[in-house]
């Protein structure tokens with residue numbers, strides 16, 4: 001069996017003359033969480049639907065644990081769960097009935113279905129709410145239910161399209177916790193979102209899409225290192241009374257590109273990898289250093305630098 005959970009080879013999907021997904025190659029190891037980000041219309045949903053066998057590509061192939069989406073979609077559907085970005089139009093059902101309906105679709109025998117419904121309600125914090133009607137659920141509970149139905153057949157691979165969309169901060173935190181639990185269970189997860197701090201927190205790897213192309217992918221730490229190689233940003237904190245003197249000194253220092261105040265820090269940008277000369281200047285001038293650290297490039301900064309804002 002393949003060691004990769006997902007192998008995407010040259011996958012292309014075209015709508016009329018629009019290349020929604022344009023020759024994407026990507027491999028995801030078993031147990032990894034891949035965060036997929038990109039501007040509106042980048043092609044994320046299209047790619048997730050292709051992975052989930054809900055659309056056929058024009059070119060290329062995807063293998064899920066070794067099975068091809070072209071040759072063996074039925075096998076893939078047994079081991080993959082897709083959570084769509086939209087809930088659709090639920091009929092007049094209770095949470096329990098809704099989950100039972102999906103359990104039937106996956107041909108889970110009745111006795112086991114009851115057990116699975118309990119398990120997925122437990123996992124998604126819907127425990128004890130089986131009798132509540134689906135219509136009228138809050139956005140938070142609706143998203144929980146969508147995730148619960150995605151998990152009903154205990155899939156190894158999870159494809160989640162914007163699961164945190166519309167959630168309030170507490171519900172978002174809870175959802176992150178659920179995704180982390182699923183990752184700890186060993187599941188391979190592909191998750192798209194526009195909420196970059198969430199993606200940053202839960203992903204092992206990041207894929208950035210724009211205009212159908214995968215413009216960047218890799219482990220977050222490697223992406224940060226790449227980003228750092230181009231410029232070094234240092235977060236410096238000195239005592240409040242010495243901040244303006246330090247700013248003045250460093251702004252004039254050879255090798256410093258810029259020194260700006262981002263309260264309470266001074267952010268020093270340099271293209272010299274060894275930053276000891278900055279420390280030396282501060283010590284020479286007897287400025288007390290309270291904090292001196294690399295300013296970690298956030299996913300948002302990496303995203304802004306990798307995308308150009310093209311609209312399809």
Ligand SMILES: Nc1ncnc2c1ncn2[C@@H]1O[C@H](COP(=O)(O)OP(=O)(O)OP(=O)(O)O)[C@@H](O)[C@H]1O
Nearest residue numbers: 015018020038039040041042043044045046047312
């Ligand atoms: N069924 C379709 N028919 C025609 N065009 C489509 C279809 N589905 C998607 N598209 C187009 O393909 C492009 C990619 O759309 P997609 O929904 O995959 O982007 P996305 O990255 O998920 O965007 P968002 O962040 O807004 O969800 C868009 O230009 C969209 O209008």
Ligand SMILES: [Mg+2]
Nearest residue numbers: 044045046085
């Ligand atoms: Mg989408």
